[in-house]
Amino acid sequence: MSWLQIKTLIHPEQAEALETWLLEAGACAITLTDAEDNPVFEPIRGTTPLWQLTQLTGLYDGTMDIDRLQQALAADWAERFADQPQPQLHVEILEDKDWIREWMDSFHPLQMGSRLWVVPSWRTAPQPEAVNLILDPGLAFGTGTHPTTALCLQWLDGLDLRNKSLLDFGCGSGILGIAGLLLGADQAWGIDIDPQALQASHSNAERNQIDLTRFPVYFPEQAPQVTCDVLVANILAGPLIDLAPLLAKQVKNGGLMALSGILAHQAEAVSQAYQPWFDLDPIQERDGWIRITGTRRAEQDS
Template sequence: MAWIQLKFDYKNPDADSLSDYLMELGALAVTFLDAEDKPILEPKPGETPLWEHLVVLALFEADIDTNSIDTAIQSHQFAQHIGDQYEWEIIRDQDWERSWMDNFKPMQFGQRVWIVPSWCEAPEPDAVNIKLDPGLAFGTGTHATTALCLQWLDGSDLTGKTVIDYGCGSGILAIAALLLGAEKVYAVDIDPQAIEATKQNLQRNGINSNRLVLGLPEQVELPQTDILVANILAEPLRQLAESIANSVQVGGNLVLSGLLETQAAELNSLYSQWFEMDDAKVQEDWARLSGTKKS
């Protein structure tokens, strides 16, 4: 059996209406992909955020009249938002789940940390292996900002340290810190969905919940910590700068990411009021800042 798939660029945040229209035209499934590799961080509770520049995949039965679909779409108001990429392709029958799973392999960060999907064997059984499956949100290590933070944690001695994961998402950084020897981790996020995702990933990795305090920011009293990691966005990093700085004890470490390379200098200067800041570390146009709290 075969299907036929329509693929096109779409630059409009109102993707839900487009999806409804494609389903009315006979689409069996509609998938949105990010065309610019922009992460979704900290969506509001109950919100389903979408990127502004999408790649749309609409799956139809193979005998659909593609000409009539083309005419309907091109004559609709959506047409003004469709980019140059517009094509049909035959999709052959195959084991879709296996095909999807094959796209995800264990990934190494630094010297010790591996992210290992549940269906894969750990390449290095004695390494720090985090069991984490790819999902729709919150980070699985594939984005540069998460990778930069994991690399910093991997290169640091966390033994006996207290760590705050500010904007924990999937809990990947909190889990990494615990497996790398942190004594206690405080993980907070403004999205209740992220809290649930972190709980599930803690269970998947068999981590004792007594070592982690998890909740919404208003639910968790944060101590002055040895290390604070905040992989969020540039604007909240600006707005929360003083609060974040006050949460790190003298001599403690700060790690910030979720910001573009073009935003690094400004934030480095802002946080230098409280920290001896290091040079920014850049990967794929994204930056990581780090520093040590001044006395």
């Protein structure tokens, strides 16, 4: 099987928008790195220096029609960012073994808060005594490199999760549910609409020596209506708003929740959707993404 890898340089302010656009257009995975850290393009004389740019690398199934993708991107980009240069996609065909090597090289251990590290399975944990979450990124979203995931991991790291149950809604790679269990929770559940995510969550749980009975995973329509002490949902603003009544029902009175996957301008709409059930904390922001946390009020059960 072959893959198509695209690479482009982009201004950091537009990197997230391009990442979202490419994922919606079927990319299996996207990574963003500082162009200066990992230069694959020669800087062009007279153009923006590399240190001001983000390098985006994306991966598509080898059957993807990249010409049509470029045309669609050009049309949308012209509409949204009329005054900005069009991203130029450099395309390369990769055999399985090549992209795996590229992919592996791009992941490094990351510290999340004070106790937790996310360590790719092929790297050595820098602090063996820390809480080390061993991760095989695979194709499901959730490696810890994305700000939305990092915001949730840092929040979990700061909680006392002993004897707590945790619902990971939109579990992707299972990273948040697994982190919760490693940080002391005694039970977690994962829910996702993507079969690849459910599979990845279980293989990542096994890699971290977590008994799968402590982290069962479900499609939403098959999930039991559990109530949890802690809810994490890193999805997107639209589904989070639609799911507010359902998610509120699944958090115990006095329980905690963290919502992520929300762009700064969407904060107000998502907050409003959860205010009927939760006392909300001040919003946290990272690279244009925000995290909403709160405590389930006891007085309302609806």
